Amino acid sequence: MNSVAFAAAPVPRTDLFAADPDGIGHQTLASVGALFPIKQRRCYLNNASIGGLSLPVIAGVERFLANVRDNGRNDYPRWCEHTDTAIKDRVARLIGARRSEIAFVKNTTEGLVNVANGLDWREGDNLILPDIEYPSNVYCWMKLAKRGVSIRWVKNRDGRILVDDIRALIDSRTRLVSISAVQFSNGFRHDIEATAALCHEKGVLLNLDAIQWAGVLAIDVERLGVHFMSVGGHKWMLAPIGTGFFYCRRDALDLLDPPSVGYHSVGKHEAHMDYELSYRPDAGRFEEALVNFPGIWGLDAAVRLQLQLTPVAIEAHILGLNAHAAEELRRRGYEIVSPFGEGERSGNLSFRHPTRPGEEIEARLKEAGIDLAMRGGRMRISPSYYNDIAEIDRLIAALPAA
Numbered sequence: 001m002n003s004v005a006f007a008a009a010p011v012p013r014t015d016l017f018a019a020d021p022d023g024i025g026h027q028t029l030a031s032v033g034a035l036f037p038i039k040q041r042r043c044y045l046n047n048a049s050i051g052g053l054s055l056p057v058i059a060g061v062e063r064f065l066a067n068v069r070d071n072g073r074n075d076y077p078r079w080c081e082h083t084d085t086a087i088k089d090r091v092a093r094l095i096g097a098r099r100s101e102i103a104f105v106k107n108t109t110e111g112l113v114n115v116a117n118g119l120d121w122r123e124g125d126n127l128i129l130p131d132i133e134y135p136s137n138v139y140c141w142m143k144l145a146k147r148g149v150s151i152r153w154v155k156n157r158d159g160r161i162l163v164d165d166i167r168a169l170i171d172s173r174t175r176l177v178s179i180s181a182v183q184f185s186n187g188f189r190h191d192i193e194a195t196a197a198l199c200h201e202k203g204v205l206l207n208l209d210a211i212q213w214a215g216v217l218a219i220d221v222e223r224l225g226v227h228f229m230s231v232g233g234h235k236w237m238l239a240p241i242g243t244g245f246f247y248c249r250r251d252a253l254d255l256l257d258p259p260s261v262g263y264h265s266v267g268k269h270e271a272h273m274d275y276e277l278s279y280r281p282d283a284g285r286f287e288e289a290l291v292n293f294p295g296i297w298g299l300d301a302a303v304r305l306q307l308q309l310t311p312v313a314i315e316a317h318i319l320g321l322n323a324h325a326a327e328e329l330r331r332r333g334y335e336i337v338s339p340f341g342e343g344e345r346s347g348n349l350s351f352r353h354p355t356r357p358g359e360e361i362e363a364r365l366k367e368a369g370i371d372l373a374m375r376g377g378r379m380r381i382s383p384s385y386y387n388d389i390a391e392i393d394r395l396i397a398a399l400p401a402a
Helices: 055-071 076-095 108-116 139-147 163-169 192-202 250-255 293-309 311-331 358-367 389-398
Strands: 102-104 126-130 150-154 174-180 205-209 228-232 244-248 349-352 373-375 378-381
Touching: 055 293, 076 102, 076 293, 108 139, 108 174, 108 205, 108 228, 108 244, 126 139, 139 150, 150 163, 163 192, 174 192, 192 205, 244 250, 293 311, 311 349, 311 389, 358 373, 358 378, 358 389
Parallel strands: 126 150, 126 174, 174 205, 205 228
Antiparallel strands: 102 244, 228 244, 349 378, 373 378
């Protein structure tokens, strides 16, 4: 019988539960860029689309896969325990929540659908939605028309959504306000605190699409009074595609009937023949089956890195980069489209040339190794905490003068 010869290859560490398993070490905003290989290849300013991945994030994914390679299912109980405790603790700390209020999802849409299909809607109910939302925060609500639920559209005012305009639409049948904390197209930062206060005053639920918020702007959902929030990991969180988390405020948990139910929703683990449908007492009830463990280990590395740098410092750094970019763009004759008033700025900065099509400029930049996005006919940059002033200056130098 011929023996099988296995190729020799580097073996990633398989200890999934070490204190610093991915080698993050001590990082600062000045040093962290060295952890992002994309900086050696591109001037990447498109983190609001797909974020750059750090070496610790990649190591986290590889380390989990190596554990399965070497041990199969043997560590499964520890995977579940570690995910439900240590990892959720860190995610909760990042956004000012409790781990019992966190469920892992594969993207923002899954979290939004938990709310759209989980609430006990009645015919004649309505919800309030801005008219400049990303499609993920539109279609799941439009589908409710079959159940007699209507959408009341808040009209934007030059790219802004005003709290008073939301107030004017609320009536006795309004159940929910669903908004993007930051608008994808122009970077408008919504006044979440004032909107949450309005919702609590009127007895209306507040649901956030926060994929353009988390990972760039500091968040405290407990202080703000948000009821539901969904975050995909692949943008500003700088985590693997197919990861994310859903926040459900503890006193709103029983307002949702989980739209997808499986054996993890009840938390009975190995009691496979116990068919009593009794949901878990926490947000884990929205995790119907095996979660994306490899991706979540990568997400955890991204979260640990952000916690070390601190959300407040990350926000200040990113806003500083965009302030510098806006100043230089204006100097070169470009128009800043993003709202720039007090409290309106975010990680997204949209601009346009007065005469030349943005698509033409974007193609020219891409050839020069500089990446941004086109949204609504405007160019949009979205630098993250690993980007620096030198990259902004490289962009400015490559742009055609106006």
